[in-house]
Amino acid sequence: MNKQCTNVKKRLATFLNFKRFFVVSLFFLFTGGLFATDLKGSGIDNEKKFNAKSRIWAISSTNMTVEIRRSEKNENYRENAKASIGIWCPFLEPPPVDRTLSNMLTTKGKVFRNTGAGKDQFPYVIKEETTGKFFVFRNLKYTWLFENQLADKADPDNGNATHTTVIPVYTPFFDEIALTDKAPDFMKDWATQEGNDYTLPEPKVHANRHTVVYDSGVANGLSVSDSSILQQVGMIMSYEVAEVSPAVSGDGYPETGEKTANLSGDKIEKFVKGTANLSVVPGSFQTATFTTPIPDEYAPFWKLGLCSAYQMVYVEDYKPPVAKVPAANSPGQPFGGSVGKWLEQDITIDWTDDNASASKQSQQLKATFQYHCGMDDLYKIKNPYATADNGMDPYFYFIILRGNDEFGPYIGPQNLGREIEIYNTKHPYWSKRPKDEVTKYLTDRRAYATEVDSIPPWMRGVIYFVMGDVGGGAVDPGLNATDRMKKLNNAWRIGEITQASCPIFFEIREDLKTLTTDAAKEAVKDLDALEDATKNPSAYSCDTGRGFNRFAQVTLDVGDSTASSTASGTASSTMAGSYLVGPIELEKDNPEVYFEEQKPNDSGTTVKSGWWKIKGKRVLLPMMYATGAKDDCDVSCFTTREVMQVSQSNCCGNSVTVKPAENQSEVFLKDDVKPCPECSLTDSRNGTEHSITIPAGDDLAYNEKLVVSNKDGSNAQSYSANQYGGDFDCSKCNFAVQKGSDAGTQVGVIPDDPNGALKDKVIYENVRMQIKLGGYDNVNKATPFRGIGKQTFSIFALNPDGSRGNPETLEWPDDSGNVQSGQQIVRDNNGDPYKWTPNLKLYHIFRTAGMYQAVYTLDSAVSGNSADHKTRTLTFNIHVLPLIQGVQTIEQKQERGKDQ
Numbered sequence: 001m002n003k004q005c006t007n008v009k010k011r012l013a014t015f016l017n018f019k020r021f022f023v024v025s026l027f028f029l030f031t032g033g034l035f036a037t038d039l040k041g042s043g044i045d046n047e048k049k050f051n052a053k054s055r056i057w058a059i060s061s062t063n064m065t066v067e068i069r070r071s072e073k074n075e076n077y078r079e080n081a082k083a084s085i086g087i088w089c090p091f092l093e094p095p096p097v098d099r100t101l102s103n104m105l106t107t108k109g110k111v112f113r114n115t116g117a118g119k120d121q122f123p124y125v126i127k128e129e130t131t132g133k134f135f136v137f138r139n140l141k142y143t144w145l146f147e148n149q150l151a152d153k154a155d156p157d158n159g160n161a162t163h164t165t166v167i168p169v170y171t172p173f174f175d176e177i178a179l180t181d182k183a184p185d186f187m188k189d190w191a192t193q194e195g196n197d198y199t200l201p202e203p204k205v206h207a208n209r210h211t212v213v214y215d216s217g218v219a220n221g222l223s224v225s226d227s228s229i230l231q232q233v234g235m236i237m238s239y240e241v242a243e244v245s246p247a248v249s250g251d252g253y254p255e256t257g258e259k260t261a262n263l264s265g266d267k268i269e270k271f272v273k274g275t276a277n278l279s280v281v282p283g284s285f286q287t288a289t290f291t292t293p294i295p296d297e298y299a300p301f302w303k304l305g306l307c308s309a310y311q312m313v314y315v316e317d318y319k320p321p322v323a324k325v326p327a328a329n330s331p332g333q334p335f336g337g338s339v340g341k342w343l344e345q346d347i348t349i350d351w352t353d354d355n356a357s358a359s360k361q362s363q364q365l366k367a368t369f370q371y372h373c374g375m376d377d378l379y380k381i382k383n384p385y386a387t388a389d390n391g392m393d394p395y396f397y398f399i400i401l402r403g404n405d406e407f408g409p410y411i412g413p414q415n416l417g418r419e420i421e422i423y424n425t426k427h428p429y430w431s432k433r434p435k436d437e438v439t440k441y442l443t444d445r446r447a448y449a450t451e452v453d454s455i456p457p458w459m460r461g462v463i464y465f466v467m468g469d470v471g472g473g474a475v476d477p478g479l480n481a482t483d484r485m486k487k488l489n490n491a492w493r494i495g496e497i498t499q500a501s502c503p504i505f506f507e508i509r510e511d512l513k514t515l516t517t518d519a520a521k522e523a524v525k526d527l528d529a530l531e532d533a534t535k536n537p538s539a540y541s542c543d544t545g546r547g548f549n550r551f552a553q554v555t556l557d558v559g560d561s562t563a564s565s566t567a568s569g570t571a572s573s574t575m576a577g578s579y580l581v582g583p584i585e586l587e588k589d590n591p592e593v594y595f596e597e598q599k600p601n602d603s604g605t606t607v608k609s610g611w612w613k614i615k616g617k618r619v620l621l622p623m624m625y626a627t628g629a630k631d632d633c634d635v636s637c638f639t640t641r642e643v644m645q646v647s648q649s650n651c652c653g654n655s656v657t658v659k660p661a662e663n664q665s666e667v668f669l670k671d672d673v674k675p676c677p678e679c680s681l682t683d684s685r686n687g688t689e690h691s692i693t694i695p696a697g698d699d700l701a702y703n704e705k706l707v708v709s710n711k712d713g714s715n716a717q718s719y720s721a722n723q724y725g726g727d728f729d730c731s732k733c734n735f736a737v738q739k740g741s742d743a744g745t746q747v748g749v750i751p752d753d754p755n756g757a758l759k760d761k762v763i764y765e766n767v768r769m770q771i772k773l774g775g776y777d778n779v780n781k782a783t784p785f786r787g788i789g790k791q792t793f794s795i796f797a798l799n800p801d802g803s804r805g806n807p808e809t810l811e812w813p814d815d816s817g818n819v820q821s822g823q824q825i826v827r828d829n830n831g832d833p834y835k836w837t838p839n840l841k842l843y844h845i846f847r848t849a850g851m852y853q854a855v856y857t858l859d860s861a862v863s864g865n866s867a868d869h870k871t872r873t874l875t876f877n878i879h880v881l882p883l884i885q886g887v888q889t890i891e892q893k894q895e896r897g898k899d900q
Contacts, residue, residue, distance in 0.1 A: 037147065037230050037301055037312070048297040049230065055092040055101070055309040056235045059183050085187045088206045089179070090142045090165075092308055093172055094239045094290065096128040096135075103176045103261045110252025111172050112276035113269070124172060125244060125276035127252050134246055136282060137170035140239045144206050145304045147232035165206045170239070175202050175264045201264075230314060232298075234307035238289040242282035250274035321353040321365060323612075323648045323658045335660055335667045339778060340623035340722055342404060343616035343667065347660045349646055352609040356598055360588060365596070367612045369646040370582030371667065372557065373401060376624035376780040377579075378414055380449040381463055383477075384512055384520035396467040396477045397446055399554045399579045401620040402455060406543040408620050409459050410581050411466055412554030413478025416442060419556065429834060441782075441834075448782035450624075453701040454721035458540050461530025462488065462551065464523045470504075470511040482553045489549040497531050505531075547590035548618070554579050581620070583647065586612050614646070614660075619667070623722065626671050626777045626787030626860060673778040674725060674872035675788060675858035681750070681878070684768040684843075688761050690750045692854075692876050694728040694735050697721060697778070707736045707744050730876040731853060752879035765849045765883050773825075773840040775858045788838045789869065790859040793825040795844070798851040798877070808852070812842040849882040 093099045096109035110127045122136040142165040178201035186200055253272040263271055291306045298310055326348060337343040353365055379400050386392040397414040423430040423438050430438045452460055466484045467477040491497040497505050509527045512520045533540040557580040588594040596610035646658040676697060682689045696706055700721040709716035711734060736744035751758035777787030795808040807823040814820050829836050854876055861869035
C-alpha cells in the first residue's frame with residue numbers, strides 16, 4: 001500500500017478523535033446493477049463532500065485491518081465481504097437534549113433522575129432550560145437509510161439495508177468509551193461468525209455490513225477526500241414525548257457548561273445529582289419526527305428525502321480486479337527486445353472487475369506499469385550553475401533511457417548516496433570490501449559517465465528541465481523529477497508548454513539566461529528546442545500523436561517504496577539496487593490503450609471487463625547492458641534480467657500485479673551491440689600517437705554520422721550513434737566522421753607518405769612503438785570487465801598480394817606482471833572481474849620495412865557464462881617505411897633550412 005493510502009488509514013483510524021464520517025467498507029464480493037452518487041463535475045469541493053457537522057459518524061472496520069490480517073486463522077480475510085462492517089453512531093437526541101459531536105451534554109436540556117412513578121420506564125426527566133418545562137421520552141428510534149440498499153439473500157444480516165434502531169426506555173447518555181473498547185472484538189467476531197454474542201454496550205448504534213460494490217473514484221496516490229463516487233447515508237430520528245410536572249430537587253446535569261455523556265451504571269448516580277419525583281405516569285404521548293433541511297451542497301443530488309442528518313460516505317471496493325496476459329499474447333515465451341531499443345511486441349492485459357457500475361471517468365480501474373533498468377545507463381551533462389568560485393559539481397549525473405519517435409526520454413537523477421549504501425550492504429562482492437573502496441569505485445563511475453553529445457538538443461532540454469532549479473542553482477538536482485515529468489506529459493498532451501500549466505519551465509529558462517557560463521547558454525538553447533519540439537514534433541522526427549504520455553521518471557528502487565500490492569498481500573521488492581522506470585499511467589481516453597464492456601461472467605452476474613495495451617515502443621530498454629556480463633558478481637539487485645510489472649487498481653491500495661511474461665517474470669534483453677575495441681600506437685622517438693578508434697557509439701555527437709564506404713569511396717552508408725553493427729575493418733573500408741554537410745574526416749588510418757602533409761606521423765622500421773589495447777562493451781565505461789570476456793591481438797606481415805604472411809612475435813606482460821612471448825596475445829576474464837580490464841600496454845619494433853596488418857578482437861563471452869556473446873574485430877594496416885627514407889627526410893629538412 002502506498003504512503004498516501006497509509007496516511008488515509010491513519011486518518012480513518014482516528015475517527016473517535018475527529019468525529020469524521022468516512023466509512024471504508026472492506027472486501028466486497030457481491031455485485032448488482034447499482035449506482036452511487038457521482039460527484040464528478042458537481043462543483044462540490046472536498047470540504048463540503050463530508051459534512052463535518054453531521055450528527056452521524058461510523059466506526060469502520062478499517063480500524064481493524066491490521067488486527068484481522070495478523071490473525072493467523074483469518075489471514076486472508078482482506079478479501080472477505082463479511083469483514084465489511086461499519087458501526088453507525090448517532091449524535092442526535094430529542095430536543096431539548098443536546099448531545100454534541102464531542103459526546104458532551106449541554107445545559108439546553110438538563111437531566112434529572114426520576115425517583116417517582118414509572119422510574120423503570122422513564123428513568124430520566126429532562127428540563128428545557130429556556131422555558132422551564134419538563135419532559136419524558138420513550139421509543140426513541142433511529143432509522144438508517146442507505147443509497148441503493150440491497151438486502152442480499154446470501155447475507156443473513158441484510159447488509160446495507162434500511163434499519164431502525166429502537167430504544168424503548170430512553171436515556172440521554174451514550175457510552176462512547178465502552179463502545180470504542182468493545183468494537184474491535186465485536187467486528188472481528190461478527191466477521192468470522194465465531195462469536196455468539198453480537199451485542200454492543202451502546203444500544204443506540206447500528207452495526208451493518210456493506211454488501212454493495214461501489215466505485216469510490218479513488219486510486220493509488222489519491223486521498224479519500226479526492227473521491228468522486230460516494231454513497232448517501234441518512235438518519236431519521238423519531239420519538240414519543242410527554243410534558244410532565246415533577247417535584248425536583250437539586251440542579252440538573254450538567255449544572256454548567258458541557259459535561260460528558262459517557263456515563264453508565266453507578267456513574268450516572270454519582271454525577272447526576274438532581275432528582276425529579278413524578279407523581280403519575282403520563283397518560284398520553286405525542287409522536288415527533290425530527291428533521292432538518294437538506295444541506296445546500298447536497299440538495300442537487302440527494303435521493304433519500306428529508307432526514308435528521310445527512311452524510312456522503314466514502315465506501316471502498318476492496319476486491320481487486322482480475323488481470324492477466326492472454327496466452328496468445330505471450331505463448332510461453334518471455335518478452336524481449338534489443339538493448340537501446342524497445343520491446344519487440346505489444347503487451348495486452350485482459351481484465352475483469354466485479355464493479356459493473358464503475359464510471360470510466362473516475363479513477364476506477366487505473367493501470368500503471370513499471371520496470372527496472374539497471375544502474376549502468378549513467379550519463380552526465382554540464383552543470384550550468386557551476387562556476388570556479390561556487391564549488392558546485394561541474395556536472396549533473398542522471399540515468400536516461402533515450403526516446404524513440406513516440407516515447408521518451410525517461411530520466412531521473414543518480415542517487416549516489418543510496419547506491420553506496422546498497423553496494424555496502426547487498427552486493428556480494430563489494431559488501432565484503434572496505435567501504436572506502438566502495439565509495440571510490442562508485443565515485444569513479446561518475447568520472448566515466450557518458451557525456452550527452454549523442455543526445456539531441458530537445459532531449460537535453462528535458463534533462464535540464466528535470467535537473468534544473470531557480471534561485472542560485474540546483475542544490476539537489478532532480479529532486480522534483482516526478483512532478484516535472486507529469487508537467488511535461490501534460491504539455492505534450494495539449495501540444496504546448498504554457499505559462500499557466502508549467503510556470504517552472506519558464507522560471508528555469510529565465511534564470512539560466514541571467515547566467516554567464518557556456519553551459520547555461522547551451523541549456524537555454526536546449527530548453528528552446530524542447531519547447532519547440534512540444535509544439536512541432538514532426539520537425540524533430542517525433543510522432544505527432546498526442547494520445548499518450550510520452551515521458552516518465554526514473555528513480556532508484558531502494559526496496560522500501562516500490563512494493564506492489566497483490567491479491568494475496570504485498571510483494572516486497574527483490575530488485576533494490578536497480579533503477580526503476582515509472583510507474584507509467586496508461587491512458588483510458590485512448591482507444592489504442594483501453595477498452596471496456598459490460599458482460600455476464602460465468603455465474604451470470606454482470607461485470608465490467610476489457611483490456612489494456614502497452615505498446616512495445618513504450619518500454620524503452622537500456623543501452624548500457626550486456627548479456628555477456630559476468631553474473632557471478634551479481635545478485636537480483638544487479639540482474640541481467642529486466643523485470644516488468646503491470647499494476648491495475650480500482651481503489652486506494654487495491655491493486656493486482658501482473659507479470660507480462662507467461663512462464664517467466666523477466667523481460668530478456670538481446671545484446672546485439674558489439675564490443676568496441678580501441679587501439680593506439682605511439683612513436684617512442686617523438687611521442688606521436690596514432691589512435692585507431694572508430695567512433696560508433698555515444699562518442700558520436702547527435703549531429704555526426706559515421707560514414708562507411710569501400711576503399712574506392714563507393715557504396716557509402718552513414719550511421720548515427722549506436723547504429724553501426726559491423727566490424728571495424730579499416731583494411732577494406734574507409735571510415736569517416738561527417739558533421740553536418742562537411743566532407744567528413746577519415747579515421748582509422750596511419751599516414752604513410754614521407755613527403756605528405758602528415759609526414760611527421762609516418763612509422764619507420766627499427767623504431768620502438770608503444771601499443772595500447774583497450775575497449776569496452778555496451779556498459780558503463782567504469783566497469784570494463786562487464787561484458788568483455790576475452791581479447792586477442794596479432795600483427796601479420798602482408799604479402800605483396802595483400803594476403804597475410806607470417807605473424808610477428810609479440811611480448812607482453814601477463815596479469816601477474818610476467819613477460820609472455822608469442823604470435824598472438826590472448827587474455828581471458830577468468831579471475832576477479834573487478835581486478836581485470838581489457839586494457840594492455842606492450843612494445844614492439846618492426847624490424848623490416850613493409851606492410852603489416854594488426855588484428856584486434858574483443859569477445860563478450862565470459863568464462864562460465866552461457867549467454868549469447870558478440871565479437872567485434874578492429875583490423876588496420878601499418879605501412880612501415882625503410883629507415884633510410886626517414887634519414888633522407890631529415891636531411892632534406894636540414895638542406896631546406898640552409899637554403900632559407
